[in-house]
Amino acid sequence: MLGPVLIPIVFFIATAIVINNVLKYKIQRRIVEAGQIDESIIKALLKPAGLNHDALKWGLLALFGGLGLVVLEFLPYETNSSPLPFGIEAVFLSIGFLLYYGIVRRQERHS
DSSP states (O other), rough: OOHHHHHHHHHHOOOOOOOHHHHHHHHHHHHHTTOOOOHHHHHHHHHHGOOOOOHHHHHHHHHHHHHHHHHHHHHHEEEEEEEETHHHHHHHHHHHHHHHHHHHHHHHHOO
């Protein structure tokens, strides 16, 4: 049931990643061939591409947001008048952000 929706999304993302990497390679090759190389460009070209933490951030937020919703399913509260759902969801999302911040800080310290 989820396959017809998920397959095009995964295909689009994979295609975008491949196109992005090919274009980055072509740009880097043209810069090197043109002789426009100084120390800052060499550092930028040699920088590992895996240091982008956006996927980690959104994955942790989705995980902890979902956990907050699961916890809410098991807690009794007044649907119309209670601020409890908002508080619990805010706490779980904050935990996700803090965990993301801690992971990024630790990786920056070790590199």
